[in-house]
């Protein structure tokens with residue numbers, strides 16, 4: 001459904017993504033893994049057309065990504081993107097105006113479950129509350145593909161559970177999820193496959209079950225093997 005063909009992105013002298021190709025299947029959940037600066041965010045941004053590749057490209061159902069795919073692919077960026085004057089309710093209205101697949105009702109339920117309230121101002125939110133808001137507003141879309149860039153970053157354990165629960169609710173036969181995170185062992189429990197990026201290259205994309213059955217390894221084992229030092233996987 002979402003395919004990356006020989007994609008390359010260069011910023012000045014830095015190659016952020018180098019001839020990367022992979023195909024994402026419908027109904028699967030993927031972890032996007034790799035150390036800082038390995039190209040994960042750049043890949044996600046290219047998948048939604050926010051960054052233009054130098055060569056190669058992303059294809060959604062066989063067509064180059066563009067306005068049509070953007071209607072079906074939801075992206076949650078690491079950057080804050082709400083105006084400070086907005087209340088949580090305003091954020092919902094803004095998304096509702098922008099995306100046909102956005103459900104104000106679902107948004108309200110997610111906000112309540114995240115223990116946020118609609119009259120809170122975005123500028124007064126803690127970083128954990130902001131992370132929850134970003135997830136709520138992204139997952140309130142009925143998209144076909146969700147690309148979530150570091151949704152668990154800096155979030156306490158209980159809030160992480162809530163975020164993961166809300167994200168997994170969207171999982172289904174016709175939905176594809178990609179989650180980038182440095183919390184490798186936490187992600188391993190919920191994903192079907194992992195994409196390993198290193199220094200702008202795709203090292204490999206591997207199914208969690210196949211990895212366990214055929215190679216007797218966990219995603220954390222493979223992470224340690226690929227990135228070395230034995231200690232990159234954090235909990």
Ligand SMILES: Nc1ncnc2c1ncn2[C@@H]1O[C@H](COP(=O)(O)OP(=O)(O)OP(=O)(O)O)[C@@H](O)[C@H]1O
Pocket residue numbers: 011012014015016034035036037038039040041042043
């Ligand atoms: N706008 C930009 N201008 C210049 N260089 C950039 C830009 N965006 C990313 N880069 C560089 O491209 C490389 C890949 O960055 P990217 O943000 O994709 O990595 P990442 O794997 O998402 O990292 P992290 O885990 O830290 O979020 C890095 O070396 C980064 O410094």
